Amino acid sequence: MSATEVIRIDAGGWGLSWAADEEGRLHQLGLGVEGHDVSVDVAPRWYPSTFPTLDGTDPFRPPPLQITHADGTLSTRLALRAVERDTIDGGEHVVVRTGDELTGLAVEHHARTHSASGVLEQWVEVHHDESGPVTLLAYDSIAPFLLVADDAEVCHFGGSGWADEWRWSTDPLVIGTTVLGNLGGIQPHLQRSPCLLVSPDGPSSDDAGTVIGLSVCWGGNAHFSLDVRPTAEPAAPRELRLRAGANPLGAPYRLEPGVRFVTPSVAWTWSTAGRDRVTASFHDWARARILRDPDERRMIVANNWEATFFDFDEARITGLIDGAADIGAEVFLLDDGWFGTELPRDDDTQGLGDWEPDERKLPGGLGPLVDAATDAGIRFGIWVEPEMVNPRSVLHRTHPEWVVRDRRDPREHRNQLLLDPLRAQVRDFEVDVVTQTLARAPGTSYVKWDANRPVTDPGSATLPADRQANLWVDLVHATWDVMARATAAHPDVEMMLCASGGGRVDFGTLRWFHEFWTSDNTDPVARVRMQWACSHFFPASTMAAHVTRWGGRPLDFASAVALSGRFGLDVDLDALTDAEREVLRRAVTVARRTQDVVQSGSVHRYVSPVEGPDRSRAAWSVGGIGGRTILFAYQLEHSSTPPPLLVLRGLRAGAACRVTTFDLTGDGCDVVETLDVAQLAEGLPWPLSEPLTARVWEIAELDAGDDR
Numbered sequence: 001m002s003a004t005e006v007i008r009i010d011a012g013g014w015g016l017s018w019a020a021d022e023e024g025r026l027h028q029l030g031l032g033v034e035g036h037d038v039s040v041d042v043a044p045r046w047y048p049s050t051f052p053t054l055d056g057t058d059p060f061r062p063p064p065l066q067i068t069h070a071d072g073t074l075s076t077r078l079a080l081r082a083v084e085r086d087t088i089d090g091g092e093h094v095v096v097r098t099g100d101e102l103t104g105l106a107v108e109h110h111a112r113t114h115s116a117s118g119v120l121e122q123w124v125e126v127h128h129d130e131s132g133p134v135t136l137l138a139y140d141s142i143a144p145f146l147l148v149a150d151d152a153e154v155c156h157f158g159g160s161g162w163a164d165e166w167r168w169s170t171d172p173l174v175i176g177t178t179v180l181g182n183l184g185g186i187q188p189h190l191q192r193s194p195c196l197l198v199s200p201d202g203p204s205s206d207d208a209g210t211v212i213g214l215s216v217c218w219g220g221n222a223h224f225s226l227d228v229r230p231t232a233e234p235a236a237p238r239e240l241r242l243r244a245g246a247n248p249l250g251a252p253y254r255l256e257p258g259v260r261f262v263t264p265s266v267a268w269t270w271s272t273a274g275r276d277r278v279t280a281s282f283h284d285w286a287r288a289r290i291l292r293d294p295d296e297r298r299m300i301v302a303n304n305w306e307a308t309f310f311d312f313d314e315a316r317i318t319g320l321i322d323g324a325a326d327i328g329a330e331v332f333l334l335d336d337g338w339f340g341t342e343l344p345r346d347d348d349t350q351g352l353g354d355w356e357p358d359e360r361k362l363p364g365g366l367g368p369l370v371d372a373a374t375d376a377g378i379r380f381g382i383w384v385e386p387e388m389v390n391p392r393s394v395l396h397r398t399h400p401e402w403v404v405r406d407r408r409d410p411r412e413h414r415n416q417l418l419l420d421p422l423r424a425q426v427r428d429f430e431v432d433v434v435t436q437t438l439a440r441a442p443g444t445s446y447v448k449w450d451a452n453r454p455v456t457d458p459g460s461a462t463l464p465a466d467r468q469a470n471l472w473v474d475l476v477h478a479t480w481d482v483m484a485r486a487t488a489a490h491p492d493v494e495m496m497l498c499a500s501g502g503g504r505v506d507f508g509t510l511r512w513f514h515e516f517w518t519s520d521n522t523d524p525v526a527r528v529r530m531q532w533a534c535s536h537f538f539p540a541s542t543m544a545a546h547v548t549r550w551g552g553r554p555l556d557f558a559s560a561v562a563l564s565g566r567f568g569l570d571v572d573l574d575a576l577t578d579a580e581r582e583v584l585r586r587a588v589t590v591a592r593r594t595q596d597v598v599q600s601g602s603v604h605r606y607v608s609p610v611e612g613p614d615r616s617r618a619a620w621s622v623g624g625i626g627g628r629t630i631l632f633a634y635q636l637e638h639s640s641t642p643p644p645l646l647v648l649r650g651l652r653a654g655a656a657c658r659v660t661t662f663d664l665t666g667d668g669c670d671v672v673e674t675l676d677v678a679q680l681a682e683g684l685p686w687p688l689s690e691p692l693t694a695r696v697w698e699i700a701e702l703d704a705g706d707d708r
């Protein structure tokens, strides 16, 4: 390629351009809305480096790729070798091949476009034929360079850990390096989601401003590193180098000659119309590229976990199954505690790993429960945690060597240890846990796959001493291999991804699952804020939301919150008053009626529960399916500001609408009125004043089609 030939990647409404300098080193010419359409006006070497590698182009910032070569050389100097382009699934797959002449190391930049959604996936592949292994000390997937305003902002999502997922923070992009990362290996997203929103031009809103949305598609430790420097430019006074990918902290990777190291894909998009556009892009891309069965309505799940915990028997479960069917649920999910014969799983201290049904609790095994569900006209689902073992188990007694550990006695978390999936036998065992469990309960069509501890005392007997740290990366690939095999063997089984709650919510792992358990925190007040944040990236069809008793909130309010996700229930159905049963029946009816829109529609947000001086209210709508929109409003706490008007977006101009206000109390009637869009566009008055109240409307455009 000539020095002025530009590599253009058009991501659909935005993109990027790279060009090589006279030595072949890649530079970033353009990025953003017109970024794929720039030409070279000065020599490429004057543009920022695309991917610094201690090659002299950007010596003052941490490099996205840092490698110690087999002979001890610390620098890597990559020159462009070739560019290949393929059309695939209506988009492009661009491979930019570079190589280091001195060491023989090859680095490929991969980009996959999906122009319909505007999401670009990028990752890097490294391989070499050096005289021995090289060590990768940093291995990011992208490292774009931007000029940003001095009031540029970043929104990130993370709290204190368990039951505090998706806590929203908006912070200024401060000078220096900010690392937003997670650790823990198995359930890193309990602390911090691998998703980020950057507003490079200053504060953005739901429907205005430039926003870059990013998501690291990785089931292990991930990070975003934001390196901000001042410049003399008055219009764009700061430089940002944004690195994103797997978190290399404590995880230097030793790579053998001839082996390919593939970084996680980072999916990202660029909106000039605020955050709702980022949401639309991620949802459309996820439906096209990631989600399993994206066009199927997700079933209404009734779970027994918060109703019984470990304390149940066959009669109690069959009673709950009947109760679930009675209120209209479609799947009954039997959670933890059904297994362990010699060391029964009566609490979390023992039995994990011993996957035979506990004969004391379930003398007939799982079969009678599947039969009870079938007789009641609903499906049966079951909980497993295939990757884990209690030291007090037959499995651990038989295979004490199967766990992840170093030379120390491994520390227990939740009284359990992690099985080492780098062992082929362990991978086979884990696949078998799913297969055997389904075989013990023929007809089961839903599985909740849980994982309840992080990696500690990292180490694997399968790895030599000088590459124990490879565990952090290899563990993810080995676990994905297990998930791929287990789900391929049972393609008709619906899968829920869980890790102590939302510890594994990433687009990489989601490929094998239909949905995830968003958080163990089901207090509806907390859940409104979590679901608000999570839904910026993940569609409601994936975001499991159950009505529970957590927080002691009114059941109609809890129901209204669950209705905005993948609706389900986890309450003791035997302990309901008649009035409560009516509330749940009503919620199930509304869920059935609204699910197609909620799970697949376009999201518009109006009142934020996580930003601004008053976070006591929330409102958003999901719409565009068959001309229908579902609008949610929540009063979470007492308000300190005047009530807002709800000025709806996404409705077709000129249409007349049938507006149904759902009664969720179970003792009233829905209110139906006809309004025209102009009336709605003037704004609906805020309908709530008391904390812990909610309103759910359906707005149906009369004579409308599906215009999503």
Ligand code: DGJ
Pocket (backbone or CB within 6 Å): 305, 335, 336, 383, 450, 452, 498, 499, 500, 501, 517, 519, 520
């Ligand atoms: C953690 C999950 O998040 C819960 O929903 C439940 O399945 C428990 N594990 C069971 O041990």
